[in-house]
Amino acid sequence: MATNHDRSDSRLSRRSLLAGAGLAAAAATIPAEAHAAPARAWDQMADIVCVGSGAAACSAAVTAAAAGAKVIVIEKMPFLGGTTGKSGGVVWICNHFGLRAQGIRDEKADAMAYMCRFSFPQVYDPTSPTLGLTEADYRLIEAFYDHGHEAIDHLQAVDAARFKQFRLWGVDEPAPDYADHLPENKVPTGRALEPATGAGGQGGGSLAMQLTDWLERHKVPILTETRVTRLVMDGGRAVGVEAEANGKTIRIGARKAVIFGTGGYAHNLDLVGLHQTALYGSCAMPGSTGDFISIAGAAGAAMGTLDGAWRTQVLFEEALENRELGVCAFFLPGDSMLLLNKYGRRVVNEKRCYNDRTRVHFAYDPVRDEYPNQLLFMLFDQRSL
Incomplete structure (x- = not known):
């Protein structure tokens, strides 16, 4: 799809989403206090600018637009969906609507113990008020428990995406957790959800399509082949972005927030060499080059650890032919x-x-x-x- 920079109408084309193109985007938000951006030469203006078009950025765009905000979505690739579009589209959510409908009690204390144990086994301490985690890490996981199911309910309430319990290979039982055997896991099956339509290995394409279709119906402008290169800062606030499109620099203002959901850096060999012991290939989309790391650093943001990943094994022979892999050894x-x-x-x-x-x-x-x-x-x- 050709990039559309028309201020009056930059609608999403359904053809721009490749059906065979995870929920693997890394998202970060810049302070969102609503102050008017200072007068400057903006090519376009919105309340919220969302960078990326996978599940992270598009769910943020849907949420903001449903609340009445004017939103612009920016995607550097010529198609939409990011790595979400080629993933299984499975989301793992505690205490979701399906569990509640089945009368399954996914208690907070138990779920927190399981998530902290599985995520931070090196520091997990069941006797600690924060289960051995730092305060920040503990509160992040707590926020996920408290609000994850609310996010799913909201996406369904505004008809942006529909979900059902995940079934593995058509088996008529909820899929087990990855660590269903841990004693802290009191709800070892049923937390995983998948799109209600288009699942069965292509759920990510369905999830991305549902979200982008919603944005199209609500006339949210989406700019493709537009690469964000810089945050525009004013008094410590992000008030917009600069981007490159068709060889030109454009400036897009944000009255309230800039939200990044732009994926990882699996295909940036410089960053891979700097932060990874070994990474031969990845099934992330080719746009996963870690743009946000340099953009945020230039704006003064401190990076956390960058050596983590949600990994899978790859066939070495395939990685030698092309490190951008279609699928891995899941x-x-x-x-x-x-x-x-x-x-x-x-x-x-x-x-x-x-x-x-x-x-x-x-x-x-x-x-x-x-x-x-x-x-x-x-x-x-x-x-x-």
Whole structure:
């Protein structure tokens, strides 16, 4: 779709969303106190500017527009949806409408213990008021418990997206959690939701389509092939952005807030080399180049840890051909496959979830001074092939 910079009407084309194109965007908000932006040469003006077009940015855009704000969405790629568009579209939410309808009590204390234990096993302490976490990390997880289900309810109430309980491979039972075996997990199945339509492996495309369709119906301008390059600051506040489009610089003002939901940096080799021990490829969309890191840093924002990721294993041969992978090794046939390291030793439970399996690759052997599991070999039979 050609980039549309018409001030009067920059409507989203349905064709611009590629159906086969996770919920993997990283979002950050800049202070949103409503002060009028100082007079300056803006090419366009809105209350809220949302950067990115995946689930993070588009859900923010829907929420703001539904509350009556004038919103502009900016996407640097020629199509919409980001990595969300090629993900499974599964969202993991405590105490959601489906659990409540089933009479399942997803108690806050239990859910908090599970989330803190699984997210921060190195510091988890059940006797601590913050379960061993820093105050900031604990409050972030608490906010997720308190408001995650409210966000889902709101998206459904404004008819922006519809959800149902996630079913894995068509099995007529709610999918289990990744760590359903932990004793802190009192609701080990049923928290995962997927789009009510278009699920079954392509749920992310459905989720992205639902959100962008809603924006189209409500005439929210969306600019594609427009790369945000800089925050415009005034007195410590973000009052707009500068962006590059068609070889020109445009300025878009924001009366209330600039919201970034622009994904990670998996395809920025400089940042990968700086922050990752090893990253051979990624199924993130090619636009995941970490633009927000330099933009926020230039505005004076301090970065948190940048070496984390929600990971999966990749086939090395495929990554050598193209590090922008269509799909990765999310599920392995654990009954008929072994993962062996360079010494022929089995080093991981093949049935563990993909993110947990990847951690074994980073085990360091201080005697041999090497990472013996950095590359693993898949041993399997004809049935698995």
